Amino acid sequence: MESYLESKGRDFVMIKIENVSKSYVKDKKSIDDLNLEIRDGEIFGFLGPNGAGKTTTIKMITGILNPDEGDILIDGKSITKEPIEAKRKFGFVPDSPDMFLKLKGIEYLNFLADIYELPNEKRKERIEELTKKFEIYDNLNSEIQSYSHGMRQKVVICGALLNNPKNWILDEPMTGLDPKSSHDLKEMMRKHCNNQNTVFFSTHVLEVAEKLCDRVGIINKGKLVFVGTFEEMKNKFKENKSLEDLFLEITENEE
Numbered sequence: 001m002e003s004y005l006e007s008k009g010r011d012f013v014m015i016k017i018e019n020v021s022k023s024y025v026k027d028k029k030s031i032d033d034l035n036l037e038i039r040d041g042e043i044f045g046f047l048g049p050n051g052a053g054k055t056t057t058i059k060m061i062t063g064i065l066n067p068d069e070g071d072i073l074i075d076g077k078s079i080t081k082e083p084i085e086a087k088r089k090f091g092f093v094p095d096s097p098d099m100f101l102k103l104k105g106i107e108y109l110n111f112l113a114d115i116y117e118l119p120n121e122k123r124k125e126r127i128e129e130l131t132k133k134f135e136i137y138d139n140l141n142s143e144i145q146s147y148s149h150g151m152r153q154k155v156v157i158c159g160a161l162l163n164n165p166k167n168w169i170l171d172e173p174m175t176g177l178d179p180k181s182s183h184d185l186k187e188m189m190r191k192h193c194n195n196q197n198t199v200f201f202s203t204h205v206l207e208v209a210e211k212l213c214d215r216v217g218i219i220n221k222g223k224l225v226f227v228g229t230f231e232e233m234k235n236k237f238k239e240n241k242s243l244e245d246l247f248l249e250i251t252e253n254e255e
Contacts, residue, residue: 012039012040012196013037013038013039013040013073014038014039014040014074014075014166014167014197014198015036015037015038015061015072015073015074015167015169015198015200016036016037016038016072016073017034017035017036017037017057017061017070017072018035018070018071018072018073019033019034019035019069019070019071020033020034020035020057020060020067020069020070020071020072021033021034021067021068021069021070022056022060022065022067022068022222023068029222030053030056030222031053031056031057031060031067031222032221032222032223033069033070033223034053034057034070034219034222034223034224035224036217036224036227038198038200039198040196040197040198041193041194041196041197041198041214042193042198042199042214042215043189043190043193043198043199043201043212043213043214044198044199044200044201044213044214044215044216044217045201045202045203045208045209045212045213045215045216045217046058046200046201046202046203046216046217046219047202047203047206047209047216047217047218047219047247048202048218048219048220048251049220049251052219052220052221052222052251053219053221053222054171054202054219055095055171055202057219058095058169058171058200058202060072060079061074061079061169061200062079062087062090062092062169063079063080063083063086063087066080067080072086073086074086074087074089074090074167075089075166075167077089088165089165089166089167090165090166090167090168090169091160091161091162091163091165091167091168091169092160092169092170092171093153093156093157093160093168093169093170093171093173094156094171095171095172095175095202097149097152097153097155097156097176098152099144099156100144101143101144101145102143102144102145103143103144104140104141104142104143104144105131105136105139105140105141105142105143105144105147105155106127106140106141108144108155108159109123109127109131109140109155109158109159109162110123110127112159112162113126113127113162113163116162116163118162118163123162126161126162126163126164127140127158127162130157130158130161130162131154131155131158133184133188134154134157134158134181134184135154135180135181136151136154136155136158139151148176149176150176150177150178150181152176153173153175153176153177154177154181157170157173157185161188166197166198167197167198167199167200168189168192168197168198168199168200168201169200169201170199170200170201170202171201171202172201172202172203172204173185173201173203174203174205174208186208186212189201189212190212193214206242206243206244206247207243207244209243210230210242210243210244213230214229215227215228215229216228216229216230216233216243218247218250218251220250220251225250225251226250230243233246233250234246237249237250
């Protein structure tokens, strides 16, 4: 099936960030007038140094934080004005998998299936499919607190994808995953987008972004300093460098 880069004729916006700003300290913006559109069929990588505003942006997209200014639309639904409807449109993997540690893996997944209102047969099918894919099926009757970091990451990913949401919003999703699981997740991301869905994810692993993403956005000190394809980045700076070299050049120039 065609990829995003082969289908630029499509222009349905899945995630739209409009003039969004956020401050934690008075007169100092952590996110400064952010505008961004993520279209159907693309894997979008969100890059930036530590403290640049990646996680804050993702928390606003998912409704954990409210923007001070602006709005965010998920499939046309405002996360601030229609939060329940907007949240039905995505699955979210946070930057830390350390949650609901007293629950067993199966209890956590059934809890999420209840929220998603998945019928019994469908939930059993999805739980078995995803947990066998990530090789944690045999551990579902153990408490999450007994899991390794990688296993916790896997169960959180499985929970986020249970209802097969159109939009995947993933904050550092490969952290702690073994090579096979990381490879499987990347394949799933591409397959998901080939079906005209969207993946928005942050990562520090620039090699992954370079190989996987259709477009990337680079944020630094709360401001979006580049959006486009890797080829567009190379053309803009007229240099045949790796994404790592260009990323360092862009963010250092913004200091």
